[in-house]
Amino acid sequence: MADEPKKVYRGAGRAAFLAHVDAFRELLDAGHPLRAIYDDYAERLGIGYPQFTKYVGKFIRKEKDDGHQRKGGEQIAPASPSPASTGGAGGPTGGKSAPEPRPGAKRPxxxxxxxxxxNRDDLI
Incomplete structure (x- = not known):
């Protein structure tokens, strides 16, 4: 029988990376280039360089999550209400301000x- 490829399980590369995370952190703190670190550990990790850099960012550098690509429409901070009109051009002149929206109320x-x-009436 020929050499059959060894089955690789999902998450095996992450587990291998986390097993060496302390060594990676020390080498990065010492000023070693990321590519040189990857080249030394590539065979033991079993992941590509792009995935290695993602893991370094996630587990070592702990890049700040700014919510730029958040899924599901989640919001970090509640939407702030628009400023009330001051009675200038086109604004109310009676001195009345817009009512404060209730927290959690749907904005118009x-x-x-x-x-x-x-139907035909909607098109005219």
């Missing part, structure tokens, strides 16, 4: 109606 805005335009 665009609402999608999937049936819009389905």
């Amino acid at each position: 805005g665009f609402e999608h109606n999937p049936n819009s335009g389905n």
Whole structure:
């Protein structure tokens, strides 16, 4: 039988990286280039250089999560209300300010109606 490839399980590269994370941290603190560290440990890790750099960022440098590519529409901070009009051009002149929105209340805005335009009166 020929040499059959050894089955690699999902997460094996991460486990190998985490096994050497202290050594990587010491080498980085000492000023070694990331590529040189990877070249020395590549055979033991079993992952590519791009994945190695992602793990360094995640587990060693702990890059700040700015929420730029957050999934599911999560928000870090609640939306701030728009500033109230001061009675200038086009604003209310009676001195009344807009009512304060309740926390968690839905702000007025665009609402999608999937049936819009389905009858003749909507198109005119």
